[in-house]
Amino acid sequence: MNKHSILVIEDDLAVKNLITTALEMQNYKFHTAETGNQGLMEILSGNPDIVLLDLGLPDIDGIDIIKKMRTWSNKPIIVISARTEDKDKIEALDAGADDYLTKPFSVEELLARVRVIFRRLNYVNSNIESNSIFINGDLKINYVQGCAYMNDEELHLTPIEYKLLCVLAKNxxxxxxxxxxxxxxxxxxxxxxxxxxxxxxxxxxxxxxxDTSKPKYIQTHVGVGYRMLRIEES
Incomplete structure (x- = not known):
């Protein structure tokens, strides 16, 4: 059995069976929930490594579940939804989801996205140099703890936000x-x-x-990308 655990929150029986069969064939440990409330209880009690989340649940909208989770958990969330509009994808990502897959979907693509998440988690857990702390102005990243701080106050970052910050800081x-x-x-x-x-x-x-209109740390290079600025000590 794969040591990683996955929670599937999906009320459509056919879709749930498709996902869990694929996970079982890859030897992933998994649990399922058919409602948002059941899913939240499973997250609290089972502490899964990844959550696969449908947005159209019978009791709670999936966006609200993401928002609730992000108040106390940074666990990666992959949304699997029939909502195909860009605004729905952006709303889910903005709420704190890590990835978004639209129905109908390829099982192979879902498994590939799960593997990407696990590779990122393994990188964060295993390949970060010990005793490595990055300081830039009031920003501090403790790579060992996997935490970032601003003015010594811990930042509540999603896994994607934290990885993005680390990549910028390392460059x-x-x-x-x-x-x-x-x-x-x-x-x-x-x-x-x-x-x-x-x-x-x-x-x-x-x-x-x-002030996001006058960024001090992250500079946009339109049409190209982004750069973290080095804050000079006064």
């Missing part, structure tokens, strides 16, 4: 292209695009910038 002063950032944060270009990157960059900026 401070360099302009990073959209393609480079997508590859570094998501593992490859699968499941992400420039629109998703912009959504996560906007939510990250809200958490670290005093």
């Amino acid at each position: 401070v002063g360099k302009v990073l292209t959209h393609t480079f950032l997508i590859k570094e944060v998501w593992g490859n270009t699968l499941g992400s695009d420039v629109t998703s990157l912009r959504v996560f960059m906007a939510t990250l900026r809200k958490k670290i910038e005093i």
